[in-house]
Amino acid sequence: MSSILLTTKGNNGEELPKKLQLYSFSTSPPSFSVRIALNFKGLDYEYKAVNLFKGEQHRPEFIKINPIGFIPALMDGDMVIADSFAIILYLEEKYPQHPLLPRDLANKAINYQAANFVCSSIQPLIRLPILKYIGENVGHEEKVPWVHKHVGKGFAGLEKLLKYHAGKYATGDEIFLADVLLAPYIIGYLQRYNFDMSEYPLLSRLAEAYIQVPSIQDAMPEKQPDFPIN
Structure with missing residues (x-):
């Protein structure tokens, strides 16, 4: 992906780094995850709303940012990063405050596994294009059972994986990567799909x-400028 330079001018005309820009949608779980990570690391950012229900992710100006047309996407100076997992790992490398990966190798591996359960076994199967396809080609009444089936399968796997590792949170008594990826799903799907x-x-x-957790509370869909969704 080509780089997009993001700078602003100071009083003397010098170029200053521009604030992080997050292309997000309030009810999108991957966007929710990135907002949690940004909050935990204390990073200020500009919220750029992309309404998925109105198809704004397919507009030419957004396709220039992320050619696959998915959100979230993050602009950090001349860097453009898309995909929630990639964004969070980028933030972890560049902004080391409040680490989201433990130093212990075994615990780090469990965090990677749990994160990939979410990113590989849950998230791709319940994206809006998939649900739209099911509604149009199978029946709208089949969308909720589809979500329940695949989210349930992922949750069952996570329940077993985390059984011997959880403390207050998924892999101990601190918030780590697994929590950042998991929280939007176990919070959001309780509300949206009963x-x-x-x-x-x-x-x-x-x-x-x-x-x-305050950093998660502040990342909740209802706290975002593009909520409620009409």
């Missing part, structure tokens, strides 16, 4: 813990 969490006691407990 998801039955009775089979996932560990994830249910984590959901209750997450909603008490």
